Amino acid sequence: MTPALEIQLIAVFISMACALPGAFLVLRRMSMMSDSITHTILLGIVLAFLLTHDLQSPLLIVGAALIGVVTVWLTEMLEKTRLVTEDSAIGIVFSLLFSIAIILITRYTGSVHLDTDSVLLGELAFAPFNRMVVAGIDIGAKAMYISGVLLMINIILIAVFFKELKVCTFDPMLAAVLGFSPALVHYALMSLVSLTAVGAFEAVGSVLVVAFMIAPPVTAYLLTDDLKKMLILSSAFGALNGILGYQAAVALDVSIAGSMAVMTGLLFLAVFTFAPKRGLISLLLKKKKQQSEFAENTLLMHICSHEPHKQISENALHTIAARLRWDKKKLTHTICLLQKSGKLTMVNGIPAATAKGKDCCKIFVESLGTL
Amino acid sequence: MDFLVPLLGDYTFRTVALGAALLGIVSGVLGSFAVLRQQSLLGDGISHAALPGVVTAFLLTGSKNTEILLLGALISGLAAAYLMITIVRHSRIKFDSALALVMSVFFGLGLALLTWAQKTPNANQAGLKRFIYGQASTLLERDIVMMAACGAVLLLLVALLWKEFKIFSFDPDFAQSIGFDTTKLNLLLSFLIVVAIIIGLQTVGVVLMSAMLIAPGVAARQWSNQLWLMVMLSAVFGALSGVLGAVISSAIPSMPTGPVIVVCISVIATISLLFAPGRGILHKIYRQLKARSLLQVEGRDIS
Amino acid sequence: MNCEDYAVEVCDLTVAYDVKPVLWDIHLAIPKGKLVAIVGPNGAGKTTLIKAMLGLVKPVSGAIFFGCNTPKMIDKKKIGYVPQSGSVDWDFPATVLDVVMMGRYGHLGWFKRPGHKDRDMAMEMLHKVGMHQYAARQISQLSGGQQQRVFLARALVQQADLYFMDEPFKGVDAQTEKSIVWLMSELKNQGKTMVVVHHDLRTVPDYFDWVTLINTRIVANGPVGEVFHEKNLCKAYGGQGLLLKGAAV
Numbered sequence: 001m002t003p004a005l006e007i008q009l010i011a012v013f014i015s016m017a018c019a020l021p022g023a024f025l026v027l028r029r030m031s032m033m034s035d036s037i038t039h040t041i042l043l044g045i046v047l048a049f050l051l052t053h054d055l056q057s058p059l060l061i062v063g064a065a066l067i068g069v070v071t072v073w074l075t076e077m078l079e080k081t082r083l084v085t086e087d088s089a090i091g092i093v094f095s096l097l098f099s100i101a102i103i104l105i106t107r108y109t110g111s112v113h114l115d116t117d118s119v120l121l122g123e124l125a126f127a128p129f130n131r132m133v134v135a136g137i138d139i140g141a142k143a144m145y146i147s148g149v150l151l152m153i154n155i156i157l158i159a160v161f162f163k164e165l166k167v168c169t170f171d172p173m174l175a176a177v178l179g180f181s182p183a184l185v186h187y188a189l190m191s192l193v194s195l196t197a198v199g200a201f202e203a204v205g206s207v208l209v210v211a212f213m214i215a216p217p218v219t220a221y222l223l224t225d226d227l228k229k230m231l232i233l234s235s236a237f238g239a240l241n242g243i244l245g246y247q248a249a250v251a252l253d254v255s256i257a258g259s260m261a262v263m264t265g266l267l268f269l270a271v272f273t274f275a276p277k278r279g280l281i282s283l284l285l286k287k288k289k290q291q292s293e294f295a296e297n298t299l300l301m302h303i304c305s306h307e308p309h310k311q312i313s314e315n316a317l318h319t320i321a322a323r324l325r326w327d328k329k330k331l332t333h334t335i336c337l338l339q340k341s342g343k344l345t346m347v348n349g350i351p352a353a354t355a356k357g358k359d360c361c362k363i364f365v366e367s368l369g370t371l
Numbered sequence: 372m373d374f375l376v377p378l379l380g381d382y383t384f385r386t387v388a389l390g391a392a393l394l395g396i397v398s399g400v401l402g403s404f405a406v407l408r409q410q411s412l413l414g415d416g417i418s419h420a421a422l423p424g425v426v427t428a429f430l431l432t433g434s435k436n437t438e439i440l441l442l443g444a445l446i447s448g449l450a451a452a453y454l455m456i457t458i459v460r461h462s463r464i465k466f467d468s469a470l471a472l473v474m475s476v477f478f479g480l481g482l483a484l485l486t487w488a489q490k491t492p493n494a495n496q497a498g499l500k501r502f503i504y505g506q507a508s509t510l511l512e513r514d515i516v517m518m519a520a521c522g523a524v525l526l527l528l529v530a531l532l533w534k535e536f537k538i539f540s541f542d543p544d545f546a547q548s549i550g551f552d553t554t555k556l557n558l559l560l561s562f563l564i565v566v567a568i569i570i571g572l573q574t575v576g577v578v579l580m581s582a583m584l585i586a587p588g589v590a591a592r593q594w595s596n597q598l599w600l601m602v603m604l605s606a607v608f609g610a611l612s613g614v615l616g617a618v619i620s621s622a623i624p625s626m627p628t629g630p631v632i633v634v635c636i637s638v639i640a641t642i643s644l645l646f647a648p649g650r651g652i653l654h655k656i657y658r659q660l661k662a663r664s665l666l667q668v669e670g671r672d673i674s
Numbered sequence: 675m676n677c678e679d680y681a682v683e684v685c686d687l688t689v690a691y692d693v694k695p696v697l698w699d700i701h702l703a704i705p706k707g708k709l710v711a712i713v714g715p716n717g718a719g720k721t722t723l724i725k726a727m728l729g730l731v732k733p734v735s736g737a738i739f740f741g742c743n744t745p746k747m748i749d750k751k752k753i754g755y756v757p758q759s760g761s762v763d764w765d766f767p768a769t770v771l772d773v774v775m776m777g778r779y780g781h782l783g784w785f786k787r788p789g790h791k792d793r794d795m796a797m798e799m800l801h802k803v804g805m806h807q808y809a810a811r812q813i814s815q816l817s818g819g820q821q822q823r824v825f826l827a828r829a830l831v832q833q834a835d836l837y838f839m840d841e842p843f844k845g846v847d848a849q850t851e852k853s854i855v856w857l858m859s860e861l862k863n864q865g866k867t868m869v870v871v872h873h874d875l876r877t878v879p880d881y882f883d884w885v886t887l888i889n890t891r892i893v894a895n896g897p898v899g900e901v902f903h904e905k906n907l908c909k910a911y912g913g914q915g916l917l918l919k920g921a922a923v
């Protein structure tokens with residue numbers, strides 16, 4: 001396997017592994033908590049590194065994942081005092097823990113693998129250099145297997161506990177009544193997020209994990225209402241970002257992790273604008289249609305319920321425009337639309353409802369549920 | 372303590388301490404409003420989002436002049452804020468997701484651009500990287516002058532529009548009903564907060580700036596029930612942690628200034644949360660225990 | 675009656691969020707000096723109606739007039755507003771006096787600071803609502819009824835001619851309710867107009883002399899004696915009107 005292929009595979013595994021728990025974070029409105037955790041796991045990694053001096057030690061993963069959970073716990077404790085709001089609590093806790101981590105790194109490590117730069121960017125480009133050797137046979141980059149395992153863990157846990165996660169996310173009270181423990185699910189999810197962030201750390205660094213956790217699910221959220229579909233789409237987008245991001249990084253000779261993060265943003269932007277039902281363009285078109293329908297209804301109802309004026313045509317239109325506070329253009333345009341659909345006719349230049357129009361009025365009034 | 376005297380005589384230290392103090396004052400004052408309006412994390416988002424602006428400004432102008440870089444940061448921060456608002460307004464995506472999304476993508480863009488900048492001739496991006504974690508030791512006298520000038524303008528505006536910001540933060544509907552233009556006030560206050568973030572970036576960097584916005588206000592709130600006192604205390608706490616951070620990082624080798632300042636203000640905040648009279652946690656526990664023992668005593672008296 | 679005799683006139687007002695109309699084709703006029711109750715079922719648009727009158731929400735069509743003036747022509751600070759107490763974060767660092775003084779900000783205009791006169795006026799209004807001994811108290815330590823009284827004092831300090839109140843009796847104790855009613859009649863004696871969103875049908879005939887019944891559309895608007903009867907209540911409340919037989923005049 002070529003290094004390029006290995007890197008892309010790692011990128012794909014990491015992106016997909018991040019997107020899965022990320023979907024639940026987005027739905028539970030805990031996106032900024034993921035930001036918090038991805039910053040603070042650095043402290044766990046540093047502390048574990050200072051103990052073992054081995055960047056490959058499994059203690060790193062344990063320590064970091066633990067700190068992730070501690071972060072959540074500390075934040076909630078702070079919030080429970082009711083002296084601090086939730087957003088302030090998040091900001092204070094992660095800044096403090098992250099600062100301590102940076103201080104420790106600057107003072108005590110200074111090794112090429114754990115300096116303040118690699119913390120941010122990760123070293124995906126160097127991943128192929130670390131080989132996995134089993135029984136004397138080189139079977140590929142170590143990171144490939146680590147990220148592959150990470151992805152497997154995420155898929156298995158989410159698949160097995162799918163209905164628990166679903167219920168606890170959408171209706172925690174119902175979940176409690178049914179005998180599930182929302183609190184347990186909450187902390188389990190946070191542990192999974194911490195674990196994934198640690199696994200992703202070496203590849204893409206600390207802060208960018210947020211992009212991989214939040215952006216693909218948010219993009220998928222614009223395309224579907226179904227949780228299962230959202231998870232599948234999130235991972236698909238994650239994979240896509242991984243590959244495209246790598247290609248762009250190679251073409252432009254920039255950081256792979258940074259490029260992947262930007263790609264998540266570009267993909268989001270594309271979907272945000274062009275998505276069939278919820279995209280910006282289709283929303284604007286729908287809004288325009290709704291506004292003109294609404295204007296039609298307003299005018300029709302106005303004509304139905306007010307007595308026809310006996311003045312000459314100019315005044316009639318003028319009066320209506322003044323009472324509704326519409327400009328002449330909007331009024332004539334709406335009259336035109338109503339005439340086209342056969343609900344309105346002009347009698348001596350004064351608008352009057354046809355039989356069809358009067359029927360529409362009746363239906364509309366009934367839909368308002370009064371009289 | 373006798374390392375303090377030579378310290379005060381050192382030009383670099385004075386510059387750093389002054390810069391840190393200015394940062395503390397400005398972010399303390401404006402951060403109070405951000406905290407009260409529950410926009411703390413917005414500060415986090417804007418600071419991260421400022422990074423691509425810094426790098427782009429360098430790539431476009433080739434200059435590492437602080438004013439130019441900070442101008443880029445300002446534009447980038449405002450663009451991010453605009454994007455976040457647009458996303459929330461035109462889709463069902465909630466604000467926290469939009470914040471995390473825009474912030475991390477912008478930051479990623481900044482990092483990618485940074486690695487691009489590595490390839491340009493004026494390649495030493497140490498000058499640019501100082502915006503990530505801050506590097507107070509690179510502050511120059513002209514930077515201090517600029518911070519002081521901008522800070523003075525910000526504080527003057529806050530003082531002039533004090534009651535407007537006060538009523539807007541407390542009850543925007545009522546403010547609107549008696550004739551204040553809340554849209555304009557919102558824009559102005561948000562703009563001031565963004566500028567406060569930008570001028571602090573050099574000292575503590577994009578990652579840690581949000582702490583300087585949030586922690587002083589949170590700490591000050593515990594000691595006071597009046598807005599003006601909260602804001603003043605916030606400025607004092609901010610300045611104090613700035614100077615303390617400068618002292619500690621100068622006295623002990625290999626201590627990065629930005630993170631040390633954040634640790635200082637976090638300690639101040641923790642002390643405030645625990646010990647402040649009235650609101651403080653320990654005081655509350657003490658009162659609870661006292662009430663409980665009083666009840667027990669009375670119970671015994673009755674029986 | 676011509677436009678000068680009216681405190682507020684609403685013409686062809688329609689307010690909608692997205693496409694769903696909350697208020698439709700509202701047309702009503704409130705004479706000066708009346709104590710008006712706005713009643714209707716939940717979701718009828720009562721709060722939206724007074725917010726539209728205050729200019730806090732933008733209508734899809736229609737207009738509001740104060741006397742013969744458009745909203746742009748009148749002095750905004752001469753309109754008092756007592757919102758629901760749940761609309762504000764009571765953990766804000768402010769004392770009772772601070773909040774009441776905010777009512778004077780409209781009179782001060784941009785940049786100016788409140789002075790002795792404003793403080794004295796604020797204390798006077800706190801006396802009126804029976805909260806003067808709490809002037810220095812932090813607002814987070816107030817009960818629901820006390821919060822309502824503070825909002826009331828804040829509106830009184832504006833020395834307005836027209837007051838809008840959103841459910842001022844909701845969640846308050848009997849003592850506070852009595853004081854609010856007394857205050858309202860005092861203001862009425864001074865010729866002020868009060869438009870109050872009210873939730874308790876039973877007290878409408880006792881506290882108010884004019885009533886507006888709405889349910890997205892206007893059902894009725896007029897003196898309590900003429901308009902507040904079973905037929906109109908049924909129209910406004912649908913089937914639930916039958917349970918309200920006892921409430922009608």
